[in-house]
Amino acid sequence: MKHTESELQLLANTIRKDIINMLKTAGSGHSAGPLGMTDVFTALYFEILRHDPATPDWEERDVLVLSNGHIAPVRYATMARAGYFSVSELQTLRRLGSNLQGHPERTRLPGLETTSGPLGSGLSQATGMALSLKMDGQQHRWIYCAMSDGETDEGNTWEAAMLAGKNKLPNLTAIIDRNNIQIDGPTEEIMPLEDLRSKWESFGWHVLEIDAHDIEAVIDACNQAKAVVERPVVIIAHSIPGKGVEFMEYDYQWHGTPPDPEQAKEALHQLRTLEGEIEGEHE
Amino acid sequence: MSSMHLTPNLYKRSAEQEPIRNGFGRGLVEAGRRDGQVVALCADLTGSTRMKAFSQEFPDRYIEVGVAEQNLVTTASGMAHMDKVPFASSYAAFSPGRNWEQIRTTICLNDQNVKIAGSHAGISVGPDGATHQMLEDIALMRVLPNMRVIVPCDSVQAEKATLEMAAEIGPMYLRLAREKTPIVTSDDTPFEIGKSYVYRKGGDVSLVATGSMVYHALKSAASLKQAGISAEVINCATIKPFDRETIVASAQKTGRVVTLEEGQINGGLAAAVAETLGESQPAPLLRIGIEDQFGESGQPDELMKRFGLTAPDITQKIKSFLGAETGAKSKNPGKTKSKGGHK
Known part of the structure; x- marks a missing residue:
């Protein structure tokens, strides 16, 4: 590992604070998903991905497709901390002329691999990329697709799952944010997804399940996925929506809402003190 | 026009005919030979979209996605991101009919080099009926930023268009027809994406046509x-980018314009012409095409007649358009649009 686990946890905590600050300044955007996927994105950018922030279009890079574009703040913050652009630019989120659009636009920011927002299209694009790698015999490169559980409601997701399964794509790893919420409520009330594992297995995928907040588990699962050479792999990452901010955790109403200044202050306090486990430094 | 090198026996009964989609099939194979990055994707219509030859010559570069048009274009978008040159083909009613949002987001806004070929466009699809007769595709595609819209008039032009599409970077839509269509152009007829061409010179009226x-x-x-x-x-x-200069120059000369297309006049070629004339060269306009309705089952020639699109039908319409225009002009010089702008 390039970093120790505690270094990665510290990075994740910094990224969560970035997310709160960005959303507070922007005054709109999604809170729960970005906070829930922070540990996964930290693991991806700081341990797993083959990439070079100084050369975002490096031809030998791994590709990370973000399918559920609304969690863009976590990608932006992680990219900034990884060195793709300055951390101060994060404060331009959702502003006129910003590279950090409300939903990610590939042509605006080097390092974004797709334009996304409308749900269910990311896995198809990742599948197309993995098919291309297979055609070209590029076995050392990897395609990752970060996606949400809610977007498995979309037919397009399953069309892609079928195609990737049919072609037994070895270099494709999907990571589903299994946070059990979507805009209108809990996923199992809106449109039940279970048994999610057997659904994917029946489409020809190898399924791994992990705790999305155990950074080592995320890294291990991605490494394990590389050892599965006969089929694509989906990692069902069980996450807590709003992770790290007590009043946001598990509550679907934070799916598409930003914190107001007071709430942001409280959220930052909780993140600084790791939810009360340690004393705040400057409280 | 001699410079256009059109087929010499064009007006004879013996004029050679071939489905426009056949030219696409030939062009795709040739594009595949010229560039190893060209790949083809199809949604369970390999034979009828004329991708068969490509799939046989380049089986490793051919992706069958099954009956899944949303996946068809989004997978193509992903392949374009890895520097492939994907051609994605289905019936136009399904692609771009069913997958418009995916085309908008993952190809146009995402600016990926994907070529979409929509076969079986127009009412001449015939007995399959209204569900399969795509009439709205020109409107759907020309409204999208970054998208170029190409509608070849015969199989020879379709082949040239396919080759040029493969060589040029950017999202493009190619509209193809199922039925045999008389071959109008020859190998020597000039063709360039973005240009309209005067195939016959005249001074009384401009007929601006597309496709069949x-x-x-x-x-x-x-x-x-x-x-x-x-x-x-x-x-x-x-249709897009629209060659305004050629249309404006012709309208300036003739003063009266007729558009002809096998699709909805609302939003189609007629709209592109009307927008251009309205802005640059106002002229009375007759829009010939499908007038805000769906098609139906029938033989292709029956349907062309039913919707008033055969040469005798349009000749009649143009005569009354010009008659009305001439009458209006002589009686009320200042109100030339009062009758000519109907429909």
């Missing part, structure tokens, strides 16, 4: 000549 209607426009122009009317015929093979 180019042949009917030329045939109608020959009949109009018998009646002493000199019609200019323009092949608008690229």
